[in-house]
Amino acid sequence: MVKNDFVIFDRDGTLIDHIPYLNKVESIRFKSDLIPSLQSLQSYGFKFGIISNQSAISRGLATIDDVLRINSAINDYLRKNEIEVEFSWFCPHAPSEYCNCRKPRIGLGMKAKSEFAIRAHKSYVVGDSESDIVFGRDLGCKTVYINGGSANVGENYSTNQLSLAADWIIRDYTNGI
Secondary structure (H helix, E strand, O other), rough: OOOOOOEEEEEEEOEEEEOOOOOOOHHOOOOHHHHHHHHHHHHHEEEEEEEEEEOOOOOOOOOHHHHHHHHHHHHHHHHHHHOEEEEEEEOOOHHHHHHOOOOOHHHHHHHHHHHHHHHHHHEEEEOOOOOHHHHHHHHOOOEEOOOOOOOOOOOOOOOOOOHHHHHEEEEHHHHHH
16 A cells, blocks of 8 residues: 555646636636546555645735635545545745745645655656646656646656546556555
């Protein structure tokens, strides 16, 4: 059984459709293959986390409460489908603030590794931007670029479907056991 092996997801464009500066729960649109993909990963014992950049806060386009409500709605939807997310964290800063918590920097990833004893070498980061891939790589995880094509930053796998990402993660993980 998997012990502290995680799939850490970006939020916007990965679990839900990307809507620039999302600030309303009613605007959330879940990826069509979200639930079966996460159920499949969960059946192999993976735990889940979400780490996202939410610069809409520092730009004045969303509040911390807006982001917390959106994250809560996502987690509630997943929980209704018997999928538990261990953590759902975000960076509220703009790129110009050069904080340690904004991806591709790994501040929030290091916090997750510490608090959840994540085995990075047996864990994965899935995201739709170059910063997600650099973040995962620098954290010591394998990476999946979920935007089709290639991020050309050393991702381990590229696809345009969450279900194909889940299939690849399972194949890669089980081949490495």
